[in-house]
Amino acid sequence: MEDKYPLIDSNFQDFCGSCGIFTVEDFLIHDLNALIPFAGKQPNSERLKQGIDQVLSIVDGLHRPWLNGVELLKDAQEHKQTLSLAYEGIDPLLNGALREGFVTELVCLQATASVAKGYAGHIVFIDSGNSFSAPRIAQILNQISHASSIQDNNEALHILMENIWCYPVFDIFSLFDVLHQLELKLKSQMCSVRLLIVDSFSSLIIPILGGNGPYGHALMISAGNLLKKIAHEYSISVLVTNHMVAGENGSTKPALGESWKSCWESNKVQDL
Template identity: 55%
Template sequence: MPPLKALEREFSEIDSNFQQFCSSQGILSVEDFLVHDLNVLVAFAEQHDTSKKLKQGITRILSIIDNHHQPWLNGMKLLEDALQNKHVLSTGYEGIDHLLQGGLHQGQLTELVGPSSCGKTQICLQAASNVADKYTGAVMFLDTCNSFSPRRIACFLTRSMSSSSKEDRQRSLERVLRNIFSYSVFDIFALLDVLQQVECKLKSQAFTGDNQVQLLIIDSISSLITPILGGNGANGHSLMTSAGLLLKKLAHEHNLSVLVTNHMVGGEGGSLKPALGESWKSVPHVRILLSRDRGGNLCDASLLKHPSVASGRFVRFMIED
């Protein structure tokens, strides 16, 4: 669920005065309302000169929460949805595709976890190139650390079209790059704002004309979230959960494959652990742990979590720089 600031444009009741009132009560996002005593909040609102407007804002937030409730679905409905609407997108890496039984499943959030230089960005760029080329679908690449590289995309296409003419390669490159939309996002609030805009545009079917968005990539989502997780407050974890829920909602409702990366940090005894910790672990549908020999091109991928494949599966594949 989004931060209040991201809703200001869409809902006039959630103006700066209402946001300031909520902030004074430790409420920064829609999700914060779920753990706050509503009667106490209304009582505080009634003490203000603008109590009528504040209570209108509270009513609006409650309606937003109500709209986020998912309907109950029986097993047959879920099976029909999985078989009819959700497809699989190849990443361009045979090893990863084998691990995932075909590739990135639409409707699912897939996470790549691993230390620096293990191949996370390389896989994201290859997947973007492959989907934009083979499936002629649009790809959204949310870039948090200047990792998006058109030159790398060009290298991928040159390798796959080595027998084609220079003119054919150039036409393919132009077509692929037109299908990839890169956005620079440098904090969690900007991310939530962009995702809200994406949701509105996908609903109106006006985002890419005839090209349907099939893949959404965030490299790396942990770079945006780890700065807000420090201290004893719950606001950072609330924003993290909001981002995860919104990504899963976009994936399910618009048949997107969502691919995010998560870096590693030092844990107890010097061992490495995923940066986003235990609270995030339940958010992705699929988690893949990557590792790579220093100075080499061999990459190992282990399946940590998958809704329909047993965890523990392992593949080794080559990543070309």
């Protein structure tokens, strides 16, 4: 590697090791605001900072290889089911449903309630903006319930609400932590998850995009790839929200714009 990337030499690797960084993933989830000042205190500080920039540039330039469209279509048709939201205003936009193995951007509480009611398995709700409302989800569930009595309805509601897991996160690093914990559970078959919601992904990404150069973009790409990996490998529907901001001539546009869009173009994604 040193022949191709001379800045990533043994001294740089030793520096990373002293910070607990041994893999690219360790590097991406490490707090750059702490790493760069620490590098500045070292004897070869400028070279270390250049090494950090080089690693970020390498990660930013990585793209998953092109995949055969026939194979992707066959995989989707044979192995990926759909999760209907049973919601007239949304289902037509999604061609009827959320699809396992894909990432979808949408508003989430209706999806949480509908999937909890209609499908076995857990729903993981990653909440970055204090938007999760258990009373509202319970209200939606009650509206679509067909229980014959109040007691039956309460028992069914209790079971359904137990299958909804909510994890509050406040920055991109806590998002990575939750996703890695979830992946470990899925690998060990400790749980069965049908739907993973990140609400709102944009509020976690925007603070690290401004002023951080390629670092923020690399973190966004890494988080997007991890979501796609979880969706595809474990046949989970992943639903992501992205808020809107003002665009040209009074129009609105997605907050993460083309940078976020490019993250999905090389993979199977259901984007709204």
